[in-house]
Amino acid sequence: MRNETIAIHAGYDPDPTTKAVAVPIYQTVAYAFDSADHGAALFNLEADGFRYSRIANPTTTVLEKRIAELEGGVGALAVATGQAALHFAFVNLADDGGNIVSVPQLYGTTHTLLGHVLPRQGITGRFADSDQPDAIERLIDHNTKAVFAETIGNPAGNVCDIEALAEVAHRNGVPLIVDNTVATPMLLKPFDYGADIAVHSLTKFLGGHGTTLGGAIVDSGRFPWAExxxxxxxxxxxxxxxxxxxxxxxxxxxxxxxxxxxxxxRTMGSVLSPFNAFLLLQGIETVALRIERHVENARKVAEFLRNDARVAWVNYAGFPDSPYHALVQKYLNGNASSLFTFGIKGGLEAGKAFYDGLKLVTRLVNIGDAKSLACHPASTTHRQMSVEQQCLAGVLPETIRLSIGIEHVSDIIEDIDQALAAACAQQARLDAAE
Known part of the structure; x- marks a missing residue:
């Protein structure tokens, strides 16, 4: 099946008892055993089935199957948040110690996890000075347990060369983990290019409505653990x-x-509720259509900003002169994502004035919502990082991150236009006062 069909049908047939077409919400903690031997077989991992919803739940299982099929993997694990998914993904490989080698363009909390939290558990995060494969390979040693990258960096908007990173990782005997949240399987299937494990914040594009937290890990089934x-x-x-x-x-x-x-x-218990799994399934049913509109709208907004004299720079991978343009063609079929950054003339204060002037575009720290969203990363998502770390992650003091939604594009542009006008007016008043 193609993506659009998988997103609606994978992992579920009508319920055999009730014939329910929609996936039921199995709001239960535990499940009855046929016998003592049946319970023992479940707990010994010798039989398939459900024993306790901290470990598996029928509603969540449908979600896991659907995400695994969308990514082309052998299995998935759905958890409470995207950050929990990243945590489990890393410690599952490195719980005996070691290091994770990462590109520097990361979401701020992911950087904190690798740079500050996991080191207290004996796992070191090593950050390369760029997303280039040779920069990654220089940091790999005999204690490295994985290479990590975001397929599309948040907020940098960089597109990683997945195939090249996979070659580097495999040449050194480790898997490549990718966070595919921004691209989603609608734009990129990283397993097709050699990635071994994919992680998602389901909260973002796959859920798509800003209502539901969730995360997932997907296993390609291709890494040779026994070797x-x-x-x-x-x-x-x-x-x-x-x-x-x-x-x-x-x-x-x-x-x-x-x-x-x-x-x-089972032991750490970052569990996705069945109700959240149900809501995320609703979002996934329409993700293919939403991504089309996200991408189309973002291109038009980026072009508007680039042609506006009030704007200093626009970092959008869909432009032919972007250093990532060729990778957009290779991995994203020419469709740059709806997440990108820009800065307006006047620097930090002008950027804050623009941000404060938005009326339709919502000021918050989420991405991938049906609504258009804006964020000032230096003061929010990347606040805990040093200025040098922010720069490596693609965050300047004036950077505004946009996650373009599915509203009518003219309304989005009109709001950005009036916010730019408000910022310029404030800058003019400041200049006159001096």
Whole structure:
């Protein structure tokens, strides 16, 4: 099936008992066992089924199957937030220590996770000075457990060369993890280019309506865990908490995602509620249509800004002179995402005046909503980073990040136009006062 059909049908047939066409919300904590032996088989991971909703739930399972099929993976794990998904994705590989080598263009909280939180747990985040493959490879050593990148950086808007990063990672015996939140499988399927694990904040484009938190990890099933036994003992040595089970032997291509569920979801409990899973499924049904409008609107807004004398710069990967334009053609079929940044003349104060002048475009820190959204990263999402780290992440003091929604594009542009006028008027008053 194609994306549009997968997004509506994958993972669910009408309920056999009630014949319900919509996915039911299984609002239950636990599930009855047929017998003591049946319960033991479930807890020993010897039988499929449900035992407790902290580990798996029928509504959430449909969501997991749908996301896995959209990405072309063997399995997925849905959790409470995108940040929980990233946390589980990293520690599932590096819970015996080691380092994660990352591109520098990251969402601010992801940078905090790698740079400050995980190091206290014995896992080091190493940040390259660019997203170029050679910059990544210079940081890889025998303790590296993964290479990490956002397929489209938030807020930098850079497009990573997934195929080249995968070659670097595999040459050094480690998987490539990518955060595919901004691109979504509608624009990019990273497993087609060698990525091994994909992470999503379902809160963003896939949910699409700014109502529901959620995250997911998707396993391609292609990384050879058994061939890297020394580097990844957690997949190849007996797990005493499961009576000596060896994940690579028991689950084969699904070893990574099954270990993430059994070790981390089960014991750390960052659980997605069945109601949230239901809401996210509704969002996914229309994601293909929404992405088309997001992309079309963003192109028109970026062109308007670039042609406006009040604007100093526009960082939009869809422009032919963007350093990422060729990668947009290769990976995104020519469709630059609806997330991009710009700065207006007058610097920080002018940028703040523009931001404060918006009326239709909402000021907040989410992205991927049906509504158009604006953010000033230096004072919000990337506030905890140093000025040097912000610059590497693509954040300047005056940077405004736009996530263009699906409203009529003329209304979006008119609001941006009047906010630019308000910023220029304020700047003129400041200049006159001096």
């Amino acid at each position: 890297q036994a020394l580097r990844f003992p957690g997949f190849n040595q007996p797990d005493p908490s499961y009576h000596g089970l060896v994940y690579a032997e028991r689950f084969g291509p699904k070893a990574y995602i099954e270990r993430a569920r059994s070790v981390y979801q």
